[in-house]
Amino acid sequence: MNEIKILWVDDEIDMLKPHILFLEKKNYNVTTCNNGQDALDMFDKESFDIVFLDENMPGLSGLETLSEIKERRSSVPVIMITKSEEEYIMEGAIGSKIADYLIKPVNPNQILLSLKKNLDHSRLVSEKTTLDYQKEFRKIAMDMAMVNSYEEWVEMYKRLIFWELELEGIEDQSMVEILESQKAEANSQFGKFIEKNYEDWFEPKADKPVLSHNLFRELVVPELKKKEPILFVVIDNLRYDQWKAFESVVNIHYKQEKEATYFSILPTATQYARNAIFSGLTPLEMEKKYPQYWKNDVEEGGKNLYEA
Template identity: 70%
Template structure:
């Protein structure tokens, strides 16, 4: 590793000789300077790793010198050192993106700590993160051996997501591979858990976790009734890791009151899960009670065209007299239009926005080479989601909601998983097209790779025809037909799919925020 080069600028630099000797013994190269003008010249001529800059100097002040150096070398870390604790000096220095702020008199160990924090931060964080995960790995492994309830699964999954985000920026790829292996084991066990319990939950709803069809009744409506106005944002196809990333921006404007992870119904696909949220019904009940609104997989036309009508019917059934408006945003133009006119919703008890962008990314990854490159793995997929959110009309809408004092609820209908393992399936020409679940008759499949429901009514799903069944892919499998098998597998491997059984698809966030 090359020697770290420091420029130290102070009009009383000779008095700092003990500090400089201390740093030189630690292996740092220190260049001394006693005025701002020379410091600016030195920074133009040399590539220093960091600058220590006195604020109170004759001639050019520290703040003036800081501004000049930053204009020429924007990424050079500068540590401001000052006798003054005046607030405006701190604010000016911070506004000029200083790396640190130290108050005189400083001791050598303070200087060393600042160097470590600014120049060795990545290595130190990486080593500590790796060490912490190694310890947590054993605890998670023990948890996986004993987990036996949906609440415990939520806890385990949130731990895995936490460590996925912690490890994504470290240099130790081995740790990331270990985490991926642990996630795979967790998904294998979670599949078995769902297979054992899902039918019981549907048939005995009082013992079930919060599912798509009970989210409104149990969580959203009670929150709406305790607020003068609520904005509900349903971001289609948002996984927990993606939610945790965009939450950092949301909390600049809102304070999180609490979070209620809940489970998507099966299939974990938009036409089932999101319609279930708004109707408060399971798919078979929707088909029976609202035949004009419900469409099965093989029916022509849009499958989510009646969410507003489903919600109206649910509110009537629950005898809730709420003034609400519903918006579905599927493109930039409609998002901007809503953002521009958003103040008009302030008299509503509830304003519902369904935002479809994240789902479009996952579909585009299958079809467009540029998106395959931009969202090549989960880390890149999170980054792309965050970039969209930071520049989207949705963030502007949330900012306006905060100014109106609206309560904010952010949730989704299901998550998605990067599908990597093909599973062969055979059926007649009328079976559904989704890659993570299939419904139809005469299905032939690998038993160990699916959760099969011979009678869809057992889990309140409609049947396409007599003798129709459902199968749900486990872990990161996706269904492929034997015909043209290799081409199909090559095309769809490493694409984001939903509809099956995985932690990523089923355990999803619902968070309640109040305006700051």
Template identity: 70%
Template sequence: MNEIKILWVDDEIDLLKPHILFLEKKQYAVDTCKSGTEAIEAVDDKNYDIVFLDENMPGISGLEALSEIKTKKPNLPVVMITKSEEEYIMEEAIGSKIADYLIKPVNPHQILLSLKKNLDHSRLISEKTTSSYQQEFRKIAMDLAMVNTYDEWADLYQKLIYWEIALEEIEDAGMMEILESQKTEANSQFGKFIEKNYKDWFDSDEPPTMSHTLFKDLILPEVKKEGPVLLVVIDNLRFDQWRVLEKTVGTYYRKTKEAPYYSILPTATQYARNAIFSGLMPSEMERLYPELWKNDTDEGGKNLNEEAFLRNQIRRLGLDLKWEYHKISSLKSGRHLASNFASQQNNDLTVLVYNFVDMLSHSKTEMEVVKELASNDKAYRSLTLSWFKNSPLLEIIQQAQRLGFRLLITTDHGTINVKNPSKVVGDRDTSLNLRYKTGRSLTFEEKEVYAVKRPKDIYLPTINVSSSYIFARNEFFFAYPNNYNHYVSYYKNTYQHGGISLEEMIIPFAVLEPR
């Protein structure tokens, strides 16, 4: 290990000789000086790992020296040491981004603890995280063999997300590889669970909350409470992406409830999001509202009637609400709503569909630069967070907080990074999605899909009498035999949706109160 270099600044430095000897015995190299001016010159001349800085010195004060040091070397950790416990000094020091704050008299062990905290922090966190995951790995492996309910799968998936985000912080490639293998195994088992149980959920007395019951089960109880509600549906938002956005949202809102729910199949916008707003399964939408529903092979946009579907659901539920619906698909429309959001404060319910993550996933398919920027799940999360922090959506959430809105955040389905092609053959009317297909005479690899020969069993419409559906499992995506290699090369390592995976089906719903 390289020798750690410390600069200790105190006008009574001679009295601290025992402390300095203690640190030198611990193999730290300590330089000393007696004034803020000397400290600034020393930092100019030499590279230190950390500075201990007395606040109360003759000449320029410790706070003034701190400001100068931070201007020259903003990433250099500075520990402020002072006799004073006055609040304004602490606030000044903390506002100047000190690494730590110690009150005199300090003992050598306090200094050592501060060094460990600031210089060994990453290593200690890494060791603790790795050790904890190694213990948890065995528990997750046992859970995978036992998990057998939709609630248990939601819990297990959130555990995997927790460790994925924790391990990415320490950048341990070996541990990440082990976790990825666990995720792959989990998705394989989850696919079998869905194939065995999904059809029965529609006749169950206790089904999970799904797309078509989300409004009645989770949104409606919040709307019935006092005060305005802002419902934000961010398209394609996976649970791991919500986890990284949550911290930013938490600056303005306190989370009071989180309820994972299940997207219906196909995990595609025209099915899942229309089901949210209509409160109906796709075959019911087609039967009751043929003028609003569009099948895969129909011309035109498939999600143009969400507002009408929601109006009909509100009417069916007998609700007397003042509500508005907004769909944001561009920066311009987002800014327009942000600048006029105060007009929503008299609504009982404001519904906001925000299309960005969907555009991001499609851009990853179509644009090489986005493929580079979102090459894996970690980068995909980072790109989503960067967008959110600079988006009109964050401005809207800030305004909603000031106006006292309760905030509901959810999505329609997630996405998965597809890696393995699965050959499929269909007729000219077969749907085009890469993670599900519907059509006649489909030929496919049975082990790689969940096949539904009678769509009405899972409340899906049939385009033709002999139509069936197939859903890709795990990380597979459908590819036709003709022009196979080009097709596979183009779509491999892109984010797709429509099939069966933890990432696509188990998705977030959160209730937040303004801070």
């Protein structure tokens, strides 16, 4: 690993000598400064990987120095260290995109943790995720061989999607390839499970998952009975893994109270599955009940013209 260069700015820098020696023993290169203006001059002349910045200094304050640093090189992480616990100072620092905020007195291990969190985060996460998946791999393989119900397949799928998202950004692509092979095996086994059980799910008293044609009745109608406004949004062709990929974006604006899964009918194509959701009918039932609207694949015309 290349030597990490730290710029530490504090008007009481001499009192931090033990912390600096601690970091130097860990092979960090620490440059010190006791005021904001000199720090900016050093920052202009040298390339630093990270900055430790005291908030309360004579002359240029910590927040003013932070603003100048961000104007020069916004990508360099700045960790603010302060005695103050005033909320407005914290908010100002966070608003200026600091990487971390530490309250004095700080101990050397706090400093080290903040360094690792900001400079080694990707590597550490990658290594830990790889190790965790290696431990989970055998258990997933063993559990997959024992799956024998739709509930167990739902849980297996969720586990595989969890690891797919976890491994998405890691450096060791061999782990991604191993997961892909597990997913391929799961797809094969799930296909056999569907072939064996799918027809039985249409029997009146069968133990079955929520399917497209009973989704509205099973999951939406109970919400309507609460007599509260409901917005029912259907996103065409959205799989569970795709939902998990952007779930965090939605959660910024909405609080998730419940999450449920359902199985699409076959074929999963829009004209069958989506029509089944809105009508509450299977394709065969739609054809029998509304022959004037139903179009077979060999016939011209769309099958989704009467959804509204």
